[in-house]
Amino acid sequence: MRPLSRPPPNSFFDDxxxxxxxxxxxxxxxxxxKGDxxxxxxxxxxxxxxxxxxxQGKDLVKVALSSDxxxxxxxxxxxxSVPVSRQDQLSGQKLTPQGSLWGSSSKPETINYRLITPAALKGGEKVVEVSSGLEHCIMLTSKGRVFSAAASTQEFPSKGQLxxxxxxxxxxxxxDYDQAHELTTLSNIPITQIAAGDLHSVLLSKTGKVFVFGDNIYGQLGFxxxxxxxxxxxxxxxQLDKLYNKTNYVPRATSIAAGGMTTFFTVDATKVLTSGTVAPAAKDSPPQTFDVWACGSGLFxxxxxxxxxxxxxxxxxVKSLSSVFEFDESTNKLAPVKxxxxxxGTTHVCAVMDAKASARRSRDGVNHGGDVLFWGGNEQYQLGTGKRTNLNAPTYIAGLDSSTRNTDDALVAGGDQRLQLAPKRTVRLDNGKGRKVSAEQKVECGGLVTAVYSSV
Structure with a gap:
C-alpha cells in the first residue's frame, strides 16, 4: 500500500x-x-x-493477524484460522457449519478455514482472548490457562514462542500442525492477560507477575x-523486584503489550516502610507510583x-510516562498519572492516558477523552505527524480533524488541539439520524500503520 502522510477516513466503515x-x-x-x-x-x-x-455468522469478538x-x-x-488471501479462502475443502441440529443437512461454508480451538478444555471453560505473532498464536481461557499453536503456513514456530x-x-x-498446546509449566498460575510479539510471547499473572518466552535476539524477554x-x-x-531494589517500593505488574521485537509492561508500585524508617510526608514521597517499562529493539x-x-x-x-503525579482535589493527595x-505495533507504540487525568489538564475541565501519545518508527508515516521522522519519546500529535493538520507539522505541545479519544457515550449513527449505540474511540498500532476507530 502507498504510505499516507495524513490520516484519511475509510469510507467503507462510515457509520x-x-x-x-x-x-x-x-x-x-x-x-x-454483527460479529462478521x-x-x-x-x-x-x-x-x-x-x-x-x-x-460470517460466527458472532466473532476478537481478531489477530499472523504472517498469512x-x-x-x-x-x-x-x-x-482463516487464510488472509482471498484466493486461498475460496479454494480447498469447506467445512460444514457447526451447530446444525438433529442431523439436518446444511450447506458447506463459503470460505476455507481451520478450527484451532484447544481440545483439552474443561467443563464450562472457553477461550476468551487470542494474540498472534508472525508464526504463532497464544490463547487465554476463562480459567486462566494458556494454550499456544502454530498460526502460519509459511513457517513453523521454532524459536520458543510456543x-x-x-x-x-x-x-x-x-x-494437525496447528493443534493447540497447553503451557503446562504454568498450570498452577492463573493468567489474566496475553500478548504476542513477532517471535515472542508475554503473559501477565493474576498476582501481577510477568512471564516471557520466545526469541530474545534484541532482549525483548527482559534479560x-x-x-x-x-x-x-x-x-x-x-524479575520486577530487581527494578526496584534500591527503593522501598514493591512492584506489581498491571498490564502488558508486545509488538515486533519489543515488550512493554506497566507497574503499580506501593511504598513499604521498613522497620526504623519514618513515614515521609505524602507530598514528598507518594505511597504509590506508576511506571511504564520497555525492553527489546530500540533502533527506531x-x-x-x-x-x-x-x-x-x-x-x-519510559520516563515521561513514569512516576508522574498530579494533585487530586478529591483526596487532597498526590495521585499517580496512569x-x-x-x-x-511492529516499530511504533501509543499510550492512551487515563481520561480523568486528561480532563484535569483540559482548560474547560471537560472529559473530552484520553490523551494519546505516540513514539517509535515513522518510516511509513504511522505516527500521524505528517513526517517520517522517528520519535524516541512519547509525543502528542494534533487531533485528526484539527486545524493544526493544515500546517506542515502535526506535532503539538499538548494543547486543546491534541489528539484525544472520545470516551464511551451513546451516539446515533447515520449522521445522527440512525439508531443509537454505545461506543467509544480506540486506537490500534499495527505493522507500520495506525488506525483510530469507534468500538462497541
Missing amino acids: QVLRDLKLKADVGAAINE LVLWGTSVSISNPEPIVTL RVLALASNGSVY GVPGLTWETRPSG ATSRGHQYVDTPVEV GTLGGGKFVHAASQPVK ISHLSA
Whole structure:
C-alpha cells in the first residue's frame, strides 16, 4: 500500500462501529458490529484490495493477524484460522457449519478455514482472548490457562514462542500442525492477560507477575540470554523486584503489550516502610507510583526512553510516562498519572492516558477523552505527524480533524488541539439520524500503520 502522510477516513466503515481491529501494511482485519470478519488490503487481493466481509455468522469478538492467517475468536470460545488471501479462502475443502441440529443437512461454508480451538478444555471453560505473532498464536481461557499453536503456513514456530520446551517441526506430536498446546509449566498460575510479539510471547499473572518466552535476539524477554542461546522455550518470570531494589517500593505488574521485537509492561508500585524508617510526608514521597517499562529493539525509538538504541536486554523506564503525579482535589493527595491502554505495533507504540487525568489538564475541565501519545518508527508515516521522522519519546500529535493538520507539522505541545479519544457515550449513527449505540474511540498500532476507530 502507498504510505499516507495524513490520516484519511475509510469510507467503507462510515457509520459503523467495530468489535475489534488489527492492521498490517498490506492487510487489515476487523470484526464488525454483527460479529462478521472484514478483510482488506493487497495481501487479501491485489486486484481488489477493498474491504470485503468474509467469515460470517460466527458472532466473532476478537481478531489477530499472523504472517498469512487471520485468527478470529467467537463469543462461544471457538478459534478460527482463516487464510488472509482471498484466493486461498475460496479454494480447498469447506467445512460444514457447526451447530446444525438433529442431523439436518446444511450447506458447506463459503470460505476455507481451520478450527484451532484447544481440545483439552474443561467443563464450562472457553477461550476468551487470542494474540498472534508472525508464526504463532497464544490463547487465554476463562480459567486462566494458556494454550499456544502454530498460526502460519509459511513457517513453523521454532524459536520458543510456543512456550513448550523442545517443540519444533521435527519434534511436534502427531496430528494437525496447528493443534493447540497447553503451557503446562504454568498450570498452577492463573493468567489474566496475553500478548504476542513477532517471535515472542508475554503473559501477565493474576498476582501481577510477568512471564516471557520466545526469541530474545534484541532482549525483548527482559534479560540477557547466554551466548549461543538466542531464544527461551519455556516461560520465565521477569524479575520486577530487581527494578526496584534500591527503593522501598514493591512492584506489581498491571498490564502488558508486545509488538515486533519489543515488550512493554506497566507497574503499580506501593511504598513499604521498613522497620526504623519514618513515614515521609505524602507530598514528598507518594505511597504509590506508576511506571511504564520497555525492553527489546530500540533502533527506531520504540522503547520510548529518549534514545535510539539497537537493543535493551534490561527493561528501561519510559520516563515521561513514569512516576508522574498530579494533585487530586478529591483526596487532597498526590495521585499517580496512569495510562489506560498501550498498543504496540511492529516499530511504533501509543499510550492512551487515563481520561480523568486528561480532563484535569483540559482548560474547560471537560472529559473530552484520553490523551494519546505516540513514539517509535515513522518510516511509513504511522505516527500521524505528517513526517517520517522517528520519535524516541512519547509525543502528542494534533487531533485528526484539527486545524493544526493544515500546517506542515502535526506535532503539538499538548494543547486543546491534541489528539484525544472520545470516551464511551451513546451516539446515533447515520449522521445522527440512525439508531443509537454505545461506543467509544480506540486506537490500534499495527505493522507500520495506525488506525483510530469507534468500538462497541
